[in-house]
Structures are given as C-alpha cells and as structure tokens.
Amino acid sequence: MHEMSVAISIVDAVCETARKDGALSVSRIELVVGRLAGLQVESLRFCFSSAAKGTLAEDAVLAVEEPEARGECGDCGSRFPVSFFYAECPVCRSLKVRIVSGEEFMIQSIIIEEGE
Numbered sequence: 001m002h003e004m005s006v007a008i009s010i011v012d013a014v015c016e017t018a019r020k021d022g023a024l025s026v027s028r029i030e031l032v033v034g035r036l037a038g039l040q041v042e043s044l045r046f047c048f049s050s051a052a053k054g055t056l057a058e059d060a061v062l063a064v065e066e067p068e069a070r071g072e073c074g075d076c077g078s079r080f081p082v083s084f085f086y087a088e089c090p091v092c093r094s095l096k097v098r099i100v101s102g103e104e105f106m107i108q109s110i111i112i113e114e115g116e
C-alpha cells in the first residue's frame, strides 16, 4: 500500500530529527497533504499508527492540513478550486488548466518532548 510506505518515511524522518535533538518522544506531527497529493488521509493515519509503534513517534498526534487544490486557466488566466487533475475552466470552459497547488505533501513541523 502506498500510504504505508509514506507513513514509514514520515516516521523515519521524524524520528531522525527527534534523535538529533535528543528528544524523549515526539508529541505532535503536522503534515500538509494537498487534495491532489494522491494520499488517503484516513489510510495514512491508520498506517502511521502502525509504522510508529515502538518508535519515538509512537504517541505523537498526527495533525493533517488538507489545502484545497487550485488550477489556473492557460487561456483566460482565471484561478479556481479544482478537485481533479483534468479540470475545466469555469469561466471560459478551456481545458488548458494547469494545477498550481494541491499536490503538495510535506511535514510542516514536529513537536518533541525533550530529555533532561
């Protein structure tokens, strides 16, 4: 499953950062997952809890922000929200729509519990 490999990379990245900072545990992870990132957030949460078992991130709260995807029309320049890659411009009906946001996926921040 795609979400599982993503969850494992999140846990790896977060734990590496946490270890470098001498953390006892990770308390919160904030992710940004665009609507067109190709990830099922519910599935990602599920995979995360199993990927994080036994790691510093085991008890971390996973906060996920899901920004709306936006497209830009190549003909009239309008910008509008889209829910698919193949979008039609609502203003001029052009199909020359470029996706300008919504594919992003990143770890925005992590909050750690520091050691003594």
Ligand SMILES: [Zn+2]
Residues within 6 Å of the ligand: 073, 074, 075, 076, 077, 078, 089, 090, 091, 092, 093, 094
């Ligand atoms: Zn247009």
